[in-house]
Structures are given as structure tokens and as C-alpha cells.
Amino acid sequence: MAVFFALLSLCAKALVILLVAAFLCYCLYIKYIHMKYDHIPGPPRESFFLGHAATFLSAMKNDEVVHDKFLEWTETYGPVYRINALHYVSVCVFCPEATKEILMSPKYPKDKMVYKRLFYLFGKRFLGNGLVTAQDHELWYKQRRIMDPAFSTLYLRGLMGTFNERADKLMDKLGEIVDNNVQAKMLHLLNCVTMDVIAKVAFGVDLDLLNKSSPFPKAVETCLKGMVFYIRDFFFEFNPKNRGYVNEVKAAARLLRTTGAQWIQKRKLAMQNGEDVPKDILTMIIKTAAAEENMTEEDEEFMLDNFVTFFIAGQETTANQLAFCVMELGRHPEILKKAKKEVDDVIGMKPDISYDDLGKLVYLSQVLKETLRLYPTAPGTSRDITEDIVIAGIRIPGGVTSIFSSYVTGRMEKFFKDPLTFDPDRFHPDAPKPYYCYYPFALGPRSCLGQNFAQMEAKVVMAKLLQRFDFTLVPGETFDILDTGTLRPKSGVVCTVKHRNYTN
Template structure:
């Protein structure tokens, strides 16, 4: 549809306008975590309240900088987050704190160097080709592009983790962790009330057996690779097996490797799939943007699939992805627990307070963004004009996502390849609903018509 015919903004989460209370917050959070965010958070630098315990939502870039950089150790991940994820991914990079996090980060960082990420680009190109082939074979029927993007990005992460290890069932890993998150990842009343870690959470207790079996299988795969040695072209497991902390020379044990690989398998494909699914929805929603992106992609690619070397030549494709990540950040809300007294935005923070950064509201805050609910990739044409801590699709500070460059390279390769070959249009009445349990997913799928061009 032409820009002049767009009469409504793209889909968004309805935020609350009145206090919910403990039980109301529980009901809302179990449906959609983001629905507990007050609409006021899109118009203020900070909002505070009490729901069982004191909480604060911070949307001010300077205060966020203090939390994520200047006073990082005072704001570790909240107990809610750790309780939710520890059974699945242990004390991996995503959860670990302090010295235990630092040595793992130093050990893993070389695996995600620019050179290594570029070496993995052919895997991304091949996956983009297979996606295009599936879409072409679908014919003139609607296709759920959210589901296809999950398949595409899982193909990539499977190839760059346990590539060629036929004895390890990556699909089972994906299903196991996804089932764990679906069953155990919903906020329990115990978490909202701030009950201590030792009080059992029923749903998480029930899901422990499947996780234990999955971890055992992953351990066997790691040990088999350790015994066999690296592949001719090293994959992510090879790089991590070869890695050592440059300061202490410590290497990851098998359980540490396994927990980090499980983290990369899930985070490394779902977040990228979400960025791509939402990008395709937005391009179908605004045909002028899609036409401009297609012209850029076709001029660069000249009929072939995109490669790692093409990424720098596709700035508008990247802007679309950046804008999709602003409107629909995969991690729409992050939570921290203050360890000591502090002051944010002139407001007192007490030890034990829950301090949240509602990234969904930050990215739509009227104090920081012009027409914040509108889809406008050109706002990223000059990235220097965007306050650094106003845009956090991958977090920031020392704990910025280690795989951010991997994800962005993959997203540009896939989106450019598809837009160069197909015109995507919406299916009437099938708009996705942005719903966050652990990540911000398009509930109902992204159903689009795809026409070869």
C-alpha cells in the first residue's frame, strides 16, 4: 500500500493506564510481560511503584548508562531472570556475574571476532538461498514468514555450532528449550511477590527431567568433538574448545561449554529470526520502503544471494532491521536487582529494589524519538544522531550481546536476498500480535503473500 494510504501505525502492545495490583500484574504478565508496562513509561524518564516489592522503570539514557556501564556491579540480573533461565543454561555468559562472567566473556570473545563472523557468512548465504527456494515453491499461497525465519536462522546456528555431528539432535535441543520456556518461563506469582530463590516454582520443577536429558546429550557431543579434534573449517564449538582466558589461561569445562553453546543455539537464532520476521512484516506494511530496499538489494546482488562482503553495501536494508529492532526489540524488558543504595534520575534506589529497563517503552519514548510508534527506517540514516543508551536491541556496556555482529550480518544477508527476489504483501485480517514471554514474538505468525519479481 502506498505511504499515503497508511492510516494506522504498525501493531503495538497496549500498555496499561491504571495500576494493576499484584494479582492483576500476574494475570497480565502471564499473557504478555510487556502489558505490565504503564503507558506513562513512554512519556517519562522514570516511573516507580510497588507491586509486592519496590520497582522502578528507567527510560532516561543517562540513568541507563549508569546502570549498564558506570555502576554495573550494583545492578546484576534480577533473581526472576536467573530463576527462569538457570535450569536451562546454567551459569553461562547470559546469567553469570562478576569474575565468573568476566573470564567467560574474555574466553568466548575471540570466537565472535569480525574475521570469524565473516568466515561463517557462507553458511548464512546458503540458508538464505534455501529460504528463497521454499518461498518460491509455496506458490501463490500465504506463508508464515515468522516460522520460515525461525527455520532459516536455526539452519545457520546448527551449522555453526555442532556442524556435522550427526549424533547430536539439534532439533531436540531447540524443542526442549522452547518447551521449557513455554512451560516454566511465565512469571509466577512467587516471582512477582519477591519470594526467595529456595521456594520451589512448580512449573520449573516439573520440567527438570527433559532438561537434564538434553544436557547429557550435549555433554556427549562436546566430549566427542574434544576427542576427535577440530573440523577443517572451525565452527563455533571448535573455536570455544580452542579458547582460553588470556589473563588466567583457564579453559571452559564441558558443562561450561555446553551451557554457553545452548545459550548461543537459542539466542543465536531466535532473536535474529524475530528481527527478520518483524522486518518482513514492516516491509509488507509499507510498500514504498520495500520498493526502495528491493532496488538497493537488486543493484548490489544482480540476481545472486547476498554474501558477507555485500553487507556494507546494503545500508538501507540494515536501517530496516535497525528500525524493526527499535519497534519490536527481542528482549522487550530487562530486570535488575539493586545491591546497594543509588540515585537514578534524582530518585532514591534502595538495596533489593527491582530496577527495570523496559526497552519496548524506551524505544517508543516521546522524549527520545519523533513519532515513536511510526515505522521510519530513515531515522537510522545518521546513527550518530541517536543517543547511545536510547537504543538497546542488544543491551550495552560490557555486557552488550556478544553475538550482535553475527546476528546483524545474518539478518542483512537473509533480508536482502528475499527482498531482491519477492514482493511481500499482507494477508488481510492476519496482523501479528506482539507478545513477550521471554522474547517479543509475533503471536499468530507473520502471514504474507510472496510474489516473485
């Protein structure tokens, strides 16, 4: 027995020595990383280990926008600077030439650290290897090829009927709000209509969220907020105080994936039985995938990954853009008046908006683009720099992540005069085009596949709103931004709404 305890003691001492040695080695490695990259300008680290992580955690706890900190540092340290967290180094890049070089080229893969953490959300498969997160170029390209037909111009033109129908449901709901003399919570209403559009257009499901309750809006919101904690706070899930919230996030992710699997399987079965099925995005994806050689079980999971990706990205960001647009039009009556006049000239009293009408709504397009300049609802992206590169005269050794933010460049005086002023004329057809400093849908081969879909939907909803209603922001409405990974109006954009009076 004594020998046993002696051996146990020796093992314990050996383990302590190994742990101490490992810790010292890790400290030396962090020091080596600092020495390798500290020639790059950047704010002082708050600690040896955590680097600048505490700044971001503080911003999250105080409901601040992390990208405002990036903007502040850009003004202090220039368009290229370094930030640290543990042994990770990221280089923030806000110069157009490097933005073009890196985002437009497939040789710079998506950031391994961030996008791997989106594969699982607190251990539950979330976005997996879908279009947004796939890092391997061949894997991504295969998925993109499967998805492309569902977003062709010809197919999108055929969606105008659904866009009109769902927008009309929103107009009906606003009519009820006017009749009941209550305030309209525009962000909530717009979230309902954009999720209705996605469910109907993409998956042939009629949720009717404006009139029925559903767990989906809450599940999406929970997943997005959980995603921010999971990415920005490495230790969040290990804090016992957060266990209940982590389980809530996992349950929300499970709900989305389980629902997606059911909808996909139901559609596949209907197609196999020769039943008439909607010619929607889901049917096109399944048909195209069936023609793909060597489809595997993992490919089936990719379809589910893309269901979750599209369900979230195609709904949340468009709703937020529309809410910010309403907010800014409410702040600027002269711009609102001009947008209404264009809608009156192009649409008049027509009940339905045609695809050709969208091209004539030039000023409304400018308003929506300016909204995304100030409030890019998906504000940032990142890429891995695997080889040495020189950016703005600064040598960047390979092995770092490059961070890009359309929020930052969109608010830089260098690129946009009086950047905090909402001015749709910046995007007038004859105005100079921004040079790689405006990219709310990212750039290059990995840019957002659904951007045309989203902007068509946004234009239909806004045109009908301007055609039928007058709205004003309630007194005391705030214009703060809530950073939940995507950006949304913190106040919810509460408005007083009235039917338009065409007799004046």
C-alpha cells in the same frame, strides 16, 4: 501415652505460635520495605502482599505484552517509578542518563532474583552460570574471554558462506511454496533457517529443519514460555494443575542440555584423536577453554550453559526480528520498494552476498534497526542497585532492582517523534543518534556478544528474500505481539509469495 499426647499438643501449639510470629515478622518487614521506598512514585499496589504482581499475571493470562504496562505507567508516573511484589522492590528506569550510568558500569551486577531463577528452570539446570546469567564479574569475564575469539570480525567474515548457503535453502523452500500455490508461514520458516544457521555455524551439525522434523524448535519454544512463568509467577510450579506443563518444560530443558553435552563431547573426542574438525564456534571455544588455566568440572558446565544460551538466544531473537521486519515491510509498500531497489543496486543478480556487500546495504540496515526499535525481541534487562543513588532527582536507597526496557524507550514520544510509525530514516547515517534510549542488545560490558553475528545473518536472509521474491501479507493479518520472554509476531506473519518479475 497421655504424656506423649500432651507433649505433642504443646509442640503443635508452639509450632502454630512460631508460624504466626514468623508471619507477623514478615508482615512487619514488608511494611518496613514499603516505608523505605514509598517516596518513589509508582502505581497503587493492588494488595499488601502481592503488590503489582497481579497486574503482570493478568497480562500473561490475557496474552498481553507486559512492557505495554511499563509504558503506560511511564506516561503516568514519569521515567522513574517503583513496583512491588512481596518484599521485593524494583525501580523502572527510563531516562537516558541513568541508563548510561547503570548499564555501562560493571559495578551494577545483574539482578540476583531474575538471573538466579534462570540458573534452574523448575529445578532443572537451564542457563546456569553462562554469559547471560553469571552475576560474579570475574566468573563472567572468564567466560567472556573464552567466547570472544569465536565472535571476532575476522572469524565472522568467514561465516558468510554458511549464511548464504542456509539462506539459499530458505529461498528454495519459498520457491516450492510458490509452485504449490500455498501461503508462507514466515515466522516458522525463519525459525527453521536461524536454527539451522546456529547448529551449522556454531556446532557443525546439519539439522536441515526446512526439510526434516526435529524436536529442537518445540523444545526452545517450550523453555522460553516456561521461563516466563517461572520468573513472573512465583507460585506457578506449586499449583498441582500446572504439574504436567512443568514436567514438559523440564523435559525440554533436559533435551537441550543432553544434546549439547553430546555434541561437545563428540567434538572434544575428535580433536583429541587428531581428526579434522570444522573451524566453527564450538571448536574455537574448546581450544580457547583448553588454554585457560585451572579448568574445572564447573568450567565444563559453563561451556554447556553457554551452549544452551547461544542455541536459544542466537536463534529465537534473530528469527523474531526477521519476522517483524517482513511484517512491517508488508505493511509499508513504499519502504519495501526502496529496500528492494537498494538490494538490486548492490547485489543485483549475484547468487552470493559478500561481507563487503553488507556494508553497502545501508537502507536495509536502517530497516532492521527500526524493526528492533519497535520490536526489540529481547526487550528488557535488569541490574541490582546495591548502594544509594539519585535518579532524575529521586533518591533510591540501595537494595533494589532497576528494570530497563528498550521496548518502552523506543515507543516514547520524548525520544522518537511519532513513535508508533515505522520510519527507517530515523537511523539514517546523518540522523541524530538516540542517546541511551535504544538498546535492543543491552549496553555496556554485558551487552549481547552475538549482536554482530545476528545482524549479519539477518541482513543476508533479508537481502536474498528481497532479491528473489515479492511478498504480501494475507488479508486480515493481525499485527499483535506475543510476549514469551522474547517478543514475536502473534500471527506468525502469513504471506502470499511470488517470484520477482524482472521484466517490468
